[in-house]
Amino acid sequence: MFSTIKRILIGRPLKSSALGEQKLAKLKALAILSSDALSSVAYGTEQILLVLAVVGTVAYWYSLPIAAGVLFLLAALILSYRQIIYTYPHGGGAYVVSRENLGVTPGLIAGGSLLVDYILTVAVSVSAGADAITSAFPEFHDYNVVIASVLVIFITILNLRGVTESASVLAYPVYLFVFALVAMIAVGGYRIATGQISPDLHDPVGTAVPGITLFLLLRAFASGCSALTGVEAISNAIPNFKDPAPKNAARTLVLMGIILAVLFSGITYLAFYLGISPKADETVVSQIASTIFGRETMYYFIQATTALILVLAANTGFSAFPLLAYNLASDKYMPRMFLQRGDRLGYSNGIITLGVSSIVLIVAFSGMTEELIPLYAVGVFIPFTLSQSGMIIKWLRDKPKGWQLKLLTNAVGAVITFTVLSILFVTKFAQVWSVLIFLPIIVYIFIRINRHYQDVGSQLRLDNQTPAPHIKGNVIIVPVAGITKVVENSLTYARSIGDQVIAVYVAFDRESELEMEEKWRARYPDIRLVTLMSHYRSVTQPLTKFIDIVAAKAEEDSYAVTVLIPQFITKKSWHNILHNQSSLLLRTYLLYVKNVIVTTVPYRFKK
Structure with a gap:
């Protein structure tokens, strides 16, 4: 039954030879990444206007x-990461x-910063999308957490179905969003150029601003760098x-x-020219669209695509998290399960881990993840700064052709990203101090795993230099609860592999x-028989x-001990609950006892 549900949700397993078919062309990659x-x-x-x-x-100019x-x-970041793509073509980025x-x-x-950042990406994006949905339908406001969790599950399943399938589904909303905003900017620019919008809605550029x-x-x-x-x-x-x-990645x-x-x-x-001010109950994009188009079809189209892409922004995390986890696991800093491809050739363990972690975060913060946005920004500017600094060291060390210009690009990027990171820490320390705790913990976990x-x-x-241990023979210990066909089957096998066979019976009374x-x-x-x-x-x-x-005695005499x-084995799995599981408990214990081999001899029932 489980396999049937899995096949319905995720699809039929793909052969390893189909891996090339799961690669992305530029337009689909643009949508999904x-x-x-x-x-x-x-x-x-x-975010800029809120500070001003x-x-x-008067400060809006x-x-x-x-x-x-x-x-x-x-x-600077685009040029830098373009260089990183060509220099490190196997992925991994800042890590x-x-x-x-x-x-x-x-x-x-x-690496730790980016992993956390991708979890925050999913949690923040999906929660924002859930807020947009419940804003349109206030009666569902109490179900924000449920809606956000369901959305995460949907995106997780979509990614488990494979990269190309998720890209095919997500490409349309992304390009509709781009089309909607380009249309808004174009129409707004045209109306400004033709004088249809008054120039008196804003203070002139250069106006003195007290304070x-x-x-x-x-x-x-x-x-404003949150836009990056x-x-x-x-x-x-x-x-x-x-x-x-x-x-293809660079392009x-x-x-x-x-x-x-x-x-x-x-x-x-447009926000400056139209004199838009941030409002608690309406976004800046909504105000711009309302001013340009009025509350007509195009306005609602822009709002719908904006809400949709906020939800689908989570998919960037689902694309990047598994690959980063793969790189860390390759270097033995994360569990090896993150190296394995699933039925649909994606790194399904990474996808599932990200989905579960995001839901935990959404539930923990009751779907109100506004306080996580500064952490979200810090989580991305730490690797920004480190990657830029790393590239500076590389150019100074290797000095390839044209290295001076590459060095200048990364140096400028490193200075700016470090400045932004410093400002974020200074101005929003109350919201981002926890990064100073959880990031060292994550690094410590990585080191312990390694x-x-x-x-x-x-x-x-x-x-x-170390010879294999010499074994003179094998002592077989067979725990028995009575004289049955199961015991006789085990004793027959024990005789075939052991030099000495000892049956052990535990009695509760004389x-x-x-x-x-x-x-x-x-x-x-x-x-x-030992009782x-x-x-x-x-x-x-x-x-x-x-x-x-x-x-202990067998070790002294160079004998192996096999329990x-x-x-x-019952014919139907539910029959197991009708029997005690003492053999399972014994096996579990013995697996951790030194110098003891544990084996099980099954006897299968026919009815």
């Missing part, structure tokens, strides 16, 4: 030079760049592209940068002990003590 970055234009301008509003509407600064940083050029710890900080400070402008700039979240996703997901993957990155620049600058200019794998490797590795010894002598006179008395009706405790004694556990 850029949704987070493109959706950020819906709130990037608003502290000193009044500063949004234009601030937006120019954000675009300058965007250009790989930082680890190889700055060291293991900076690499793990970058404005450099710190406030830097804070507004840092807030998701830029790094393409460099993490290069293996998802069709060949030549680096070239997709540039195309995303151009679209993002057009939308962000257009919305910022240490475990190193220890396992050293113990598994063949060493010519009468049952004597009765068992008598029956045993009659049936198996050639097999030794143990248990005054407290425990089977496992006296049995394990006996096994420990035998194992052979008889186990009957």
Whole structure:
């Protein structure tokens, strides 16, 4: 039944040879990997205006030079990540760049930051989409958490079905959103150029603003940089592209940068020219669309596509998180399960982990993840800064052709991203202080996982200096609860593999002990029976003590000890609940006892 439901939801398993069919062309990749970055234009301008509003509407003209600064940083990031794509064509982005050029710890900080950031991407985006839905239908407001969780499950299943299927579904909403905003910017620009919109709605550029400070402008700039979240996703997901993957990824990155620049600058200019102020109950994009189109069809189309892309922005996390987890797992910093492809050739363990983590976050914060947005920004600017710094080290070390220009690009990017990161920490410390706690914990977990794998490797590795242990023979211990076909089946097998066979019976009273010894002598006179008395009706405790004694003696004499556990297998799985599971408990315990081999001899019932 489970396999049937799984096949309905996820689809039929794909052969490994079909992996090439799961690669993305540029247009689909743009939709699936850029949704987070493109959706950020819906709130990037608003974040700038919210800070400037502290000193009044007269300060809104500063949004234009601030937006120019954000675009300058965007250009630096696009050029930098384009270089990273060609330099590190196997993906990994900031994690790989930082680890190889700055060291293991900076690499793990970058990787941990991005993993958390992708979880936040899903939680924040889906919660924002759920808010948009419940704003339109207020009667469902109390079900925000349920709606958001269902949306996460839907996107998780969509990604489990495969990269190309999710891209095919998500491409339409993304491109409809781009079309809607480009149309709004074009119509707004036309109406401004033809004088249909009054120029008196805003204060002129250059107007003196009492109370404005450099710190406030830097804070507004840092807030506006929230429009740049998701830029790094393409460099993490290069293996998802069709060949030549680096070239296609680089072109997709540039195309995303151009679209993002057009939308962000257009919305910022329209917001300034129309004199738009942030409102608690209406977004800046909604106010612009309402002013340009009125509350007509086009306005509702823009609102619908904006709400949709806010939900689908979560898919960037589903595309990048599994690949980043794969890179970390390849380097033995995350569990090896993240290396495995699922039925549909995606890294399904990474997809499921991201989905579950996001739902936990949504439930923990009751769907109100506004407080997580500063963490969201910090989580992306830490790897931004580390990757830029790592590339500086690489150019200084390798000095390839044209390295000076590449070095300048990364140096500018590193200075700006570090400045933004510093401003975020200084101005929003009350909201982002937790990153100073959970990020070291994540790095510590990575290091402990790696240490475990190193220890396992050293113990598994063949060493010519250490000879294999010599085994003289095999002592078989068979726990028995009576004389049955199950026991006889196990004893027959024990005789075939052991030099000595010892049956062990645990009695709860003297009468049952004597009765068992008598029956045993009659049936198996050639097999030794050891009876143990248990005054407290425990089977496992006296049995394990006996096994420990035998194992210690056998080790001295270079004998192996095998505990052979008889186990009957019921015809129907539900029959298991009708029987005690003492054999399972015994096996579980013995697996952790040194110098003891544990094996099970099944006896299958026919009815």
